[in-house]
Amino acid sequence: MLKSMTGFGKATIESDTLSVTAEVKSLNSKFLDIFCRIPRNYSEREIEIRNLITQSLERGKVEFTMTVTPIGDNSAGTVVNRALVKAYFKDLHQTAEELGFAPTPTEVLRMALQMPNVYLADAPTEDQQAAESIQIQQAALEALKKCNEFRQQEGRALAKVFRTSIQKIADSLLEVEELDKTRIPSVRERLRKNVRDLIQDEAFDENRFEQELVYFIEKFDISEEKVRLKNHLSYFIETMESRESNGKKLNFIAQEIGREINTIGSKANDSSIQHVVVQMKDELEKIKEQTANII
Incomplete structure (x- = not known):
């Protein structure tokens, strides 16, 4: 809770x-x-x-x-500390004269009676x-x-905010998965074209080509990031619904969510997916703002 x-x-x-x-x-x-x-x-x-x-x-x-x-x-057991009142009265009167004021004795006495410790109570x-x-x-x-x-x-109200934002990020992740289906064929076609051009080059190095191809595929693949993001979202809800309130842990999980979202945006290299990533970041910021207020 x-x-x-x-x-x-x-x-x-x-x-x-x-x-x-x-x-x-x-x-x-x-x-x-x-x-x-x-x-x-x-x-x-x-x-x-x-x-x-x-x-x-x-x-x-x-x-x-x-x-x-x-x-x-x-309350009748309270008495006035006359010695302290006199000292306050004298000091206030002198201060007023130095500042060029001319208060009446009644005004100075009223101020003196409002100063600390002017009333004494009988010892209980x-x-x-x-x-x-x-x-x-x-x-x-x-x-x-x-x-x-x-x-x-207040915690129950924040829980509703968190659930809403986490669900929106999860919905955006589903949208990313759909967009990724159309992105992969486009990436594959670019790879085929580049391979055809490369093979025709007289300086073609097959070993170097295989290394570059593996790097290129890994650079554009976001499968692992999508899985990790989904797991982080589930873990956030699980932690939120646990018996103990743990704002620091929720903040750490939110940071991990942000790391996966950023990686998806940078690796996808796709404008449509990046637009969805911006929406996910916006919801994540709402979460981060509120985790700072959780015990």
């Missing part, structure tokens, strides 16, 4: 005293790149949250945001800390679960 690296999940867990909201966003990346936004008072939870993300999301550029809001009487008891830890973990796990569900949904 394919799983996209693009995902989103959000969950809120509330208790009598606290509301915890966790939000997860993920985009494609070669590795697992985690960025966390956690309130300063709960920064010690970051390692735990990072471990949960690592176990759940595997790969991708992940942005995790957590907000914690006191509820009811618990051990029981409260344990309850908060469980609540934070539940919110994070629920958000990660929703993010994974989003990724699976």
